[in-house]
Amino acid sequence: MTVIDDFAARLDEAARTRTPCAQLSAERDISLEDAYAVQRALVELRLGRGERDFGVKLGFTSRAKAVQMGVDDVIVGRLTSGMVFADGDELDLAAFVHPRAEPEVAFRLGRDIAEGEIPGTEAVEAVAPAIEVIDSRYRDFRFSLADVVADNTSAAAVVLGPWRRLDADLGNRGVLLEVDGRLAGAGSTAAILGDPLRALTAAARMAHQHGIPLPAGTVLLAGAATAAVALQAGTQVCATVSGLGRARFSVTDQGGSDD
Numbered sequence: 001m002t003v004i005d006d007f008a009a010r011l012d013e014a015a016r017t018r019t020p021c022a023q024l025s026a027e028r029d030i031s032l033e034d035a036y037a038v039q040r041a042l043v044e045l046r047l048g049r050g051e052r053d054f055g056v057k058l059g060f061t062s063r064a065k066a067v068q069m070g071v072d073d074v075i076v077g078r079l080t081s082g083m084v085f086a087d088g089d090e091l092d093l094a095a096f097v098h099p100r101a102e103p104e105v106a107f108r109l110g111r112d113i114a115e116g117e118i119p120g121t122e123a124v125e126a127v128a129p130a131i132e133v134i135d136s137r138y139r140d141f142r143f144s145l146a147d148v149v150a151d152n153t154s155a156a157a158v159v160l161g162p163w164r165r166l167d168a169d170l171g172n173r174g175v176l177l178e179v180d181g182r183l184a185g186a187g188s189t190a191a192i193l194g195d196p197l198r199a200l201t202a203a204a205r206m207a208h209q210h211g212i213p214l215p216a217g218t219v220l221l222a223g224a225a226t227a228a229v230a231l232q233a234g235t236q237v238c239a240t241v242s243g244l245g246r247a248r249f250s251v252t253d254q255g256g257s258d259d
């Protein structure tokens with residue numbers, strides 16, 4: 001087994017057993033390129049178990065997130081079908097290590113993006129408010145840039161609100177994250193690379209750089225506009241993007257975890 005496959009297997013095991021692992025960077029220096037190779041191998045394990053590619057996500061596109069995690073380069077990760085939940089679904093705390101929620105804007109591509117192409121907004125078929133659930137597989141939710149890239153950018157689940165056509169400016173929309181109706185975070189879509197549509201060009205550039213295909217139907221998460229909040233059993237989480245509507249889910253604890 002190569003080091004890449006070994007690291008991917010460890011992260012996969014950590015996710016499957018909900019047991020956090022040590023940072024890979026504590027064991028050996030890994031380049032960003034190797035970290036993306038681990039991410040690819042990790043996603044292949046999911047696809048090998050019958051999941052399908054669903055989309056891509058960007059990380060650290062806002063200052064709020066970069067400051068929260070102490071990491072400030074934009075990164076790209078993959079979303080697979082097993083991570084996707086519908087609006088209003090229940091998420092079981094016991095399925096994760098130490099999950100956190102963050103409000104996002106999701107885009108759906110209406111056509112394939114060719115390699116090397118930098119798409120414009122006409123490539124976007126629809127837009128939706130979304131909540132991303134991130135769940136680092138590392139102990140204490142701490143990592144280096146290479147660690148978090150290898151861990152598929154902490155991707156764990158995504159709840160999508162209603163889709164609508166992209167027919168208005170998204171550059172400065174209020175973003176709210178509420179838990180049980182109480183404000184847990186507030187920001188603006190302007191925090192996402194200045195305008196969340198820039199996520200489209202950034203994602204195209206990074207996806208091509210790291211060999212991630214962008215076929216029609218791909219869902220892209222542009223990155224959180226606020227810091228993420230830890231999930232608590234028995235609560236309702238709601239994200240609202242002004243003019244786009246909201247996405248929500250409730251948190252259960254069927255596994256009786258004491259996390």
Ligand code: OOG
Pocket residue numbers: 057058059060061062065069102132134135136148153154222223224
């Ligand atoms: C990494 C994922 C960051 C975002 O929206 O900025 C991210 C993490 O914070 O664990 O998804």
Ligand code: MG
Pocket residue numbers: 057058059102104132134221223224
């Ligand atoms: Mg995110």
